[in-house]
Amino acid sequence: MNNLSSVLPTVFTAHCRVVHRLRSSKSIGRQILVITGYDYFLTKRDIKRLMPQYEEIVLVPRHTDDEYLTNDVLHSLLNSYQEFHLVANPNHDHQHQVIHQLIIRESKFSKVSTVADFCKNHLQKVYIAENAEELTWPDQLPPFRPEIRTFKKALDVVTSLGFLTFTSPLWLWSAWKIKQQSPGPVLYRQSRVGVADEEFQCIKFRSMRLDAEASGALFSSRRDTRTFPFGAFMRKIRLDELPQFLNVLRGEMSLVGPRPERRVFTRKFEEQIPHYANRHVVRPGITGYAQICYPYGAGARDARHKLMYDLYYIKQWTLSLEMYILWRTFITVVTKQGC
Numbered sequence: 562m563n564n565l566s567s568v569l570p571t572v573f574t575a576h577c578r579v580v581h582r583l584r585s586s587k588s589i590g591r592q593i594l595v596i597t598g599y600d601y602f603l604t605k606r607d608i609k610r611l612m613p614q615y616e617e618i619v620l621v622p623r624h625t626d627d628e629y630l631t632n633d634v635l636h637s638l639l640n641s642y643q644e645f646h647l648v649a650n651p652n653h654d655h656q657h658q659v660i661h662q663l664i665i666r667e668s669k670f671s672k673v674s675t676v677a678d679f680c681k682n683h684l685q686k687v688y689i690a691e692n693a694e695e696l697t698w699p700d701q702l703p704p705f706r707p708e709i710r711t712f713k714k715a716l717d718v719v720t721s722l723g724f725l726t727f728t729s730p731l732w733l734w735s736a737w738k739i740k741q742q743s744p745g746p747v748l749y750r751q752s753r754v755g756v757a758d759e760e761f762q763c764i765k766f767r768s769m770r771l772d773a774e775a776s777g778a779l780f781s782s783r784r785d786t787r788t789f790p791f792g793a794f795m796r797k798i799r800l801d802e803l804p805q806f807l808n809v810l811r812g813e814m815s816l817v818g819p820r821p822e823r824r825v826f827t828r829k830f831e832e833q834i835p836h837y838a839n840r841h842v843v844r845p846g847i848t849g850y851a852q853i854c855y856p857y858g859a860g861a862r863d864a865r866h867k868l869m870y871d872l873y874y875i876k877q878w879t880l881s882l883e884m885y886i887l888w889r890t891f892i893t894v895v896t897k898q899g900c
Contacts, residue, residue: 758838840875
């Protein structure tokens with residue numbers, strides 16, 4: 562990021578873990594942000610959003626030695642800054658009580674937030690702890706209210722019928738190009754996990770070679786070598802997902818919602834990531850909040866980041882958020898910012 566200097570050096574000893582300090586030369590805010598009990602929940606997008614608000618961001622991982630922090634880090638910060646925003650993790654507050662007390666006592670102005678409130682109010686996502694022992698809210702989310710489901714269903718049907726009619730020439734062109742470059746079926750059906758943890762057959766234009774998963778199930782990547790040329794083009798502008806509007810008309814998917822995953826991956830993620838099963842309380846979507854906020858990723862770390870956005874969408878649904886996701890998706894397709 563242009564407005565972000567490199568992460569400043571921090572001291573490694575046998576008794577402390579690295580502390581990340583990030584400074585911005587273009588910040589309009591004079592506050593310093595200190596996050597204790599940090600467990601790597603921030604993304605590049607989050608940092609880019611925060612940097613204009615804070616002159617410096619200090620990320621203190623859990624189990625960092627308090628004496629080192631007090632003597633080598635905090636005293637210099639207290640001498641340099643007047644306003645502190647302290648973000649604390651209730652599950653690890655006891656580890657950094659000395660830091661909290663020092664900041665609150667010595668700084669002229671301080672604001673204190675929990676990590677859950679900070680994520681919700683500043684980053685528009687739900688904080689998900691790294692392990693199930695740190696659950697901070699009920700393990701089961703309720704589905705959308707009836708009026709929200711009715712609105713989304715009407716939007717899904719009207720939009721899908723209109724979109725399928727408007728794009729019908731693209732179906733013929735795509736089928737011809739796929740047959741030309743990669744003999745085999747035009748459509749690709751794959752079992753995905755949907756609402757209420759029930760599986761359905763997700764339909765897409767085939768963008769990969771027939772032997773793409775000869776060695777087993779794999780995540781897609783930004784520049785997947787398993788695609789043929791037109792398949793890569795379809796994925797870039799999301800053309801391969803056009804047949805999923807049939808899934809929407811069948812009531813298996815919605816225009817907006819968490820992206821459906823395969824059972825082989827959801828089982829693994831449900832074991833590793835708290836609250837992961839909550840994304841199945843609503844219908845999966847062709848696009849979603851996580852898709853516009855987080856790039857392609859593979860593995861539990863990326864799935865955790867995406868889940869934070871998916872659960873925010875479910876918990877904080879508004880009409881404006883729904884329209885924002887659709888608009889951002891449209892811009893992504895038009896500007897070819899896809900993967």
